[in-house]
Amino acid sequence: MGCKILVVDDEFEIVEYVKAILKTKGHTVIGAYDGEEGWALLMRERPDLAIVDLRMPKISGLEFCRRVRRTPEIASMPLMVISSLGAVSDKPESFWAAGLRADDFLSKPFEPLALLGRVEHLLRRRLYLSEENHAKQVEESQPELVAVRTLPPEWKQDPQEVVRVFVESWNTQDFATEYDALAEEMRGGLSREDYIARRTKAYREGGGAKCKQRVLDLHVKISHVMAAVDCLREDCIGTKVVAKDERYMLRKTMDGWKIVSVRSRPISTTNE
16 A cells, blocks of 8 residues: 655655655655755645655754654654764664654665665554554544454354454454455455555544444355355444345355355435
8 A cells, every 4th residue: 555755855866766666665755855845845745754864955854853743733754864874873773763853764875675664664653553543532432332342262163253243343443353254355455454454544534433333133054165144234324224135155264264255235224
């Protein structure tokens, strides 16, 4: 999943080099060639990560980092500083990162894989902290929606339970378990991390906290390694209740039953 990344360095070749590396992973990269231009772009574009040189005209990397940390709406933005200063110093990179209030420090010159690894780490941590903070906010405002479920260890061995868990995972934003209920062909080639990120985004943008999904009835027919589960469910969206009739096809694997297809049709809509 590509992110938006800002690169600020007064050396044109460095900016283009970093751009080329990051674009191999599908990221959108914005370049700036001095600290002032970089700051203007950061405030306008609000990137997911900023990579800045330490020694820059107009606004230095040190001042750039300070401004970010002093600005409430972007104070938690991941920052990476790149500089040749680290290569001529006996101080570890962690020393420079801490002093600059940056999340990471990378010495020039650097290898593409080193940059990619650092960037991936920062973006993953940002996603994790964002999800953790969002879950905490939901818990504080609507604790009934994030009650912790204790799943029996054998839940994957019962196709009906797999369907129930899959449907009701939405209520607790347990998208990792939702992912585990799906066969490979249902995951769309997404990694666990990307799947969770997409489902979390859908939850937030779709007003997920206002929606609750509940299984009302299940019937199963098993034939060898395949199972058909008919599911009657209802989705409560605010004051609206939508009842759905669904059929889930599952395949038995070494890791239990996995959902391979779903057919769904609404059968009624009412207002409470």
